[in-house]
Amino acid sequence: MTRTPSSTAITSTATDPAPAAVGDARPVALRGVARTFATPSGPRPVLAGLDLEIAAGEVVAVIGPSGCGKSTLLRQVAGLDAPDAGEVLLGGTPVAPYDARTAVAFQEPRLLPWRTLAHNVALGLPRGTPRTQAREQVARLLDLVGLSGSAGLRPRQVSGGMAQRASLARALARRPGVLLLDEPFGALDALTRLRMQDLLLEVHASRPTTVLLVTHDVEEALYLADRVVLLAALDPAAPGAASVRSVITVPGDRPRDRADARLSELRAELLDGLGVPTHHHVHDPDLHHSI
Amino acid sequence: MSVTVTGTSAPVTDTRGRAVPGLNPFSPGHAARPGAGPLSRRPVRLALGLALPAVLLVTWQVVTSTGLVAPYQLPSPASVWTAAVDLVERGLLGQYVAISTQRVVLGFLIGAALGLAVGSLVGLSRLAGSLLETTLGAVRAVPSLAWVPLLILWMGIGEDSKLTLIAIGAFFPVYTTVVAALRHVDPHLVEAGRAYGLRGARLLGAVQLPAAVPSVVAGLRLALAQSWLFLVAAELIASSMGVGFLLMDSGQNGRVDRAILAILLLALLGKTTDALIGLAEKSLLKRWA
Numbered sequence A: 001m002t003r004t005p006s007s008t009a010i011t012s013t014a015t016d017p018a019p020a021a022v023g024d025a026r027p028v029a030l031r032g033v034a035r036t037f038a039t040p041s042g043p044r045p046v047l048a049g050l051d052l053e054i055a056a057g058e059v060v061a062v063i064g065p066s067g068c069g070k071s072t073l074l075r076q077v078a079g080l081d082a083p084d085a086g087e088v089l090l091g092g093t094p095v096a097p098y099d100a101r102t103a104v105a106f107q108e109p110r111l112l113p114w115r116t117l118a119h120n121v122a123l124g125l126p127r128g129t130p131r132t133q134a135r136e137q138v139a140r141l142l143d144l145v146g147l148s149g150s151a152g153l154r155p156r157q158v159s160g161g162m163a164q165r166a167s168l169a170r171a172l173a174r175r176p177g178v179l180l181l182d183e184p185f186g187a188l189d190a191l192t193r194l195r196m197q198d199l200l201l202e203v204h205a206s207r208p209t210t211v212l213l214v215t216h217d218v219e220e221a222l223y224l225a226d227r228v229v230l231l232a233a234l235d236p237a238a239p240g241a242a243s244v245r246s247v248i249t250v251p252g253d254r255p256r257d258r259a260d261a262r263l264s265e266l267r268a269e270l271l272d273g274l275g276v277p278t279h280h281h282v283h284d285p286d287l288h289h290s291i
Numbered sequence B: 001m002s003v004t005v006t007g008t009s010a011p012v013t014d015t016r017g018r019a020v021p022g023l024n025p026f027s028p029g030h031a032a033r034p035g036a037g038p039l040s041r042r043p044v045r046l047a048l049g050l051a052l053p054a055v056l057l058v059t060w061q062v063v064t065s066t067g068l069v070a071p072y073q074l075p076s077p078a079s080v081w082t083a084a085v086d087l088v089e090r091g092l093l094g095q096y097v098a099i100s101t102q103r104v105v106l107g108f109l110i111g112a113a114l115g116l117a118v119g120s121l122v123g124l125s126r127l128a129g130s131l132l133e134t135t136l137g138a139v140r141a142v143p144s145l146a147w148v149p150l151l152i153l154w155m156g157i158g159e160d161s162k163l164t165l166i167a168i169g170a171f172f173p174v175y176t177t178v179v180a181a182l183r184h185v186d187p188h189l190v191e192a193g194r195a196y197g198l199r200g201a202r203l204l205g206a207v208q209l210p211a212a213v214p215s216v217v218a219g220l221r222l223a224l225a226q227s228w229l230f231l232v233a234a235e236l237i238a239s240s241m242g243v244g245f246l247l248m249d250s251g252q253n254g255r256v257d258r259a260i261l262a263i264l265l266l267a268l269l270g271k272t273t274d275a276l277i278g279l280a281e282k283s284l285l286k287r288w289a
């Protein structure tokens, strides 16, 4: 790997251990976003008329049944894919292909198999990070996700959960304006998952970037997010095409009490929205507003 | 056999309370790991690999010494050895081996380097692919021997025409494997590389080439074997030295002993260079696969 020593201007902020300026976090706006894939069996509309505004530094969780278009939505924001209609703005400007203001932790870890975990995490560092600082930051990030002891291992030598944590560390290394997490804790065991959720909250508290988190875990969404977006097909005329069905604002400051009664209330509501009967009948309309 | 499992840390025991060795992975007397056995040991495999040549040698000795086969058809191992010693004493054998090896190595290096370069271009650039692929496919379809008269007309019977022929032979296995490997690099990894800011040469160096390494190495190995093939084609037809020349010359003079010697030399040289590239492959795969 070659590093240019000339770009110290960028790295002076990147190496600052203190919380970076909140200005780094970018607001995200999706307006009328539609995406249809061409498939052998004809066009397959996945997203249609999707509107969503996310404030800078906000944590928004997206939930929805599998295959409803959550990853597709995330890809629009990352500039990995472009909508057929509508626009995606980051900090007021259109998202660019492979937008450098974002960092994605993909649904699959997508680590380079021939690199050690440490070198994979280093890939996420902003270009031009000096060698010693790069080493320091990689070590710190690996420690953060509990992989210090596995820094020198290759991806195929570690478990799926460890690979996923390395992938998360790689995304964090970027210090992005918008952090995009696609089911980042899906492959983790229950205990590690709780620990990683708290880790994410710590990282966010020390450097409040905008986070768009895809999950299928309602509890996780309620524990982590300021707002939870339920993605589902709305329009009977375009079957299969998903849009924002409802947005729930989660009460309480983080870190939240996982046993909070208000959360279990919302949990029942979200599961209901996902079509899972919970046999829970209390309803508080204040916490819920449809779009 | 009925087996009781008593708790996670207790050993697996049979009905009489004795530990069942095969089911206790951490007990000292546990059953062999899958894939273990005598064949997993290197010396054993080496000995087995040499067994067939030894049998052939003995058979050769027996059929010649009993007169089962006439000496003008198949001379004895001893007379082939004598022919070798004779050529060594005249200083010819070393020279032939050296010049043939040199031709193969140089031709292979030229052809493989070109194959890597053109293959990368065609595999990565759709424009280069559309421009070059059809033509190169047609050139590849030409049987190797068809080039010989043309190359000799163009370049004479010196080293150039031979190196060119061998380079052609080495080029195509490398070219085709590089193109295929680069086109089949996991698109997820390429996308991740791009998402993390890699493009162009950096993306090639960090993601695409490393991902292609295993198949490229296999292509190089194939190219080396092909180089020996093309060497013999070149030396059989127009040369005054080399192992292929020895083969042709002995054929014309009825020297079966030398012809067999030449065949054995080709087998030995080909196997040696293949083993060397195999070692390189092993270390490369350790690093990249």
Ligand SMILES: Nc1ncnc2c1ncn2[C@@H]1O[C@H](COP(=O)(O)OP(=O)(O)O)[C@@H](O)[C@H]1O
Pocket (backbone or CB within 6 Å): A037, A038, A039, A044, A046, A064, A065, A066, A067, A068, A069, A070, A071, A072, A073
């Ligand atoms: N590149 C593509 N080509 C065709 N269909 C696609 C493509 N990407 C996604 N899809 C389809 O879009 C739908 C939504 O996919 P995805 O966004 O991955 O769902 P989720 O992440 O919610 O599980 C799926 O039915 C999937 O098959």
Ligand SMILES: [Mg+2]
Pocket (backbone or CB within 6 Å): A070, A071, A072, A107, A182
């Ligand atoms: Mg998905």
